Amino acid sequence: MEHLVTKAQQGDGRAFVRLIEMNKQSMYKVARSYFTNDEDIADAIQDTIETCYRSISHLAEAQYFRTWLTRILINKCIDILRKNKREHPVSEFPEYGESSMELNNYEFNELMNSLDEKYRTILLLYYGEGFKISEIAQLLDMEENTVKTRLSRGRSKFRELWTVQETVHQN
Template identity: 55%
Template sequence: MIEHLLRKAKKGDSDAFCRLMDTQTQSMYKIARSYLKNDEDAADAIQDTILSCYENLLSLKNNKYFQTWLTRILINKCKDILHKKKLTVYTDSIPDTPFYEDDFETTEWNQILAPLDEKYRIILLLYYMEGFNTSDISQILNMKESTVKTRLQRGRKLLSEACQYQTREGHA
């Protein structure tokens, strides 16, 4: 289905492009929310990603790498937002407005991953929640596959240690 929508979208069918993006929204939200920590920024990253995808869809040479390509764009948009936030000083607080309602599993997963450093968190999310393999993740994040494997292993270990610590704290 994605392949069919992708071919039609590349030929200029805007309805096919919209349906294609609809199939990817939940996945994009999970990744963006993990990176950015709030719904407003995640929505901005997704919107920027969709626009960039629309403008550059013809540059995608091999359709089978669509999800990897889209995820890489999304992560770059998330990094851009994080960079801009570091340069911006906020004078007032804007209340969060939900873009997408988290399901229980996603909320729980974000809570589990929250204490981890971003370099481990995003790899664990892409691997376990989005189903990418280490080769795909290395392409998405533009790093060596051996680095992805190492961070995946360390992330698992840190996660395991954090869970053991919480279990001990709960029984004390």
């Protein structure tokens, strides 16, 4: 991927398109953690792509392209939320629903929706996107210990919700 970033930085449009194609699913999942409305998701992704295209020459280290792209996307999502003056909606991890603790996709998403956004985003970035704690801290502009704490609390809260859900289904 670093080779594509270097080519894109030199003005190769096809390399840039390839980079976006490689990251489009990840971008969708991150935007989906902020919005349920497809138009807002599309706007955030489009704004991110435009900003990245204009600014890729300023990216100092090609190896951090994905982190840089995700940080821009998160900022765009926050901008749209501020502009629309609404709360962070739900997050979904579609590909994890069926395998997560024997919950179906709908049940998994409902449990994730019950979590506070600050936990959902970190859980998405860590488990859904495979970012390291240090990268999440950089992306969200917070201390690593804060990320670790929220990750731990998010897992605990999810387990609590799952236990309640399981009890409801058994009765």
